[in-house]
Amino acid sequence: MKKTIDEHAARFDSIAGEYDDSQNETEEYRACVSLVVEHAAPTPEDVVLDLGCGTGAIGLSLADSAKRVLGRDVSEGMMDQAREKAREAGIENVEFEYGTFREPNVGSAETARVDARDARVDIVVSNFAMHHLADAEKREAIHAIAALNPRRFVLGDVMLFGDSDAENPLYSPEVDDPATVGLLADALTDAGFALTAVEMVHEQFGVLVAERSPNGGRDVPE
Numbered sequence: 001m002k003k004t005i006d007e008h009a010a011r012f013d014s015i016a017g018e019y020d021d022s023q024n025e026t027e028e029y030r031a032c033v034s035l036v037v038e039h040a041a042p043t044p045e046d047v048v049l050d051l052g053c054g055t056g057a058i059g060l061s062l063a064d065s066a067k068r069v070l071g072r073d074v075s076e077g078m079m080d081q082a083r084e085k086a087r088e089a090g091i092e093n094v095e096f097e098y099g100t101f102r103e104p105n106v107g108s109a110e111t112a113r114v115d116a117r118d119a120r121v122d123i124v125v126s127n128f129a130m131h132h133l134a135d136a137e138k139r140e141a142i143h144a145i146a147a148l149n150p151r152r153f154v155l156g157d158v159m160l161f162g163d164s165d166a167e168n169p170l171y172s173p174e175v176d177d178p179a180t181v182g183l184l185a186d187a188l189t190d191a192g193f194a195l196t197a198v199e200m201v202h203e204q205f206g207v208l209v210a211e212r213s214p215n216g217g218r219d220v221p222e
């Protein structure tokens with residue numbers, strides 16, 4: 001990670017008010033949002049976890065079709081924007097709470113015994129956030145996601161379809177650390193997912209859809 005979690009949180013806190021307007025100017029961002037929402041496709045029974053939820057672009061779009069949406073992020077400023085948008089839209093089946101990729105804060109085995117609803121996650125989504133982690137941390141994060149036993153994980157992000165160093169980066173190399181698609185695909189399959197769709201939005205942006213392998217059961221490989 002090129003910045004610590006606290007540094008990322010402070011940076012996003014400081015731009016939270018302008019974030020939606022600036023991102024929505026970018027065609028690649030809008031395309032990834034649409035594809036992540038389309039591929040997530042929750043049913044009314046599904047609990048959706050949105051990691052690095054920011055101002056709620058994905059989670060709020062899915063709330064209407066899901067049972068419940070859990071937004072997790074490290075920036076309270078970004079989540080305040082998401083909470084305000086939920087309030088204005090009258091969306092009540094979403095919550096936005098602190099959580100990281102590696103510790104998503106979605107309930108422990110202890111709470112699961114008390115209230116299974118707290119621990120169940122059917123679909124995990126993440127858009128434009130995992131690229132803040134170093135590659136080894138992305139692998140750990142993908143294992144942490146697999147350990148939640150979702151049936152689907154949809155990842156939209158800055159990702160490199162070509163060489164590991166883009167010649168003309170459309171991201172900020174001083175803070176962003178995108179992986180190659182190959183590394184992400186390996187990490188997903190190592191964690192027990194099968195890659196079922198790869199959507200290239202641009203050679204530096206894409207959406208990956210991963211499902212539990214049919215024989216993957218509910219156990220996560222070590």
Ligand SMILES: C[S@@+](CC[C@H](N)C(=O)[O-])C[C@H]1O[C@@H](n2cnc3c(N)ncnc32)[C@H](O)[C@@H]1O
Binds near residue numbers: 008009128
């Ligand atoms: C570029 S924004 C994307 C927000 C949203 N998903 C979207 O599509 O608009 C990245 C978000 O990731 C969050 N973030 C960065 N590092 C994180 C981490 N380790 N765990 C959870 N969230 C993180 C930031 O606070 C920020 O809100």
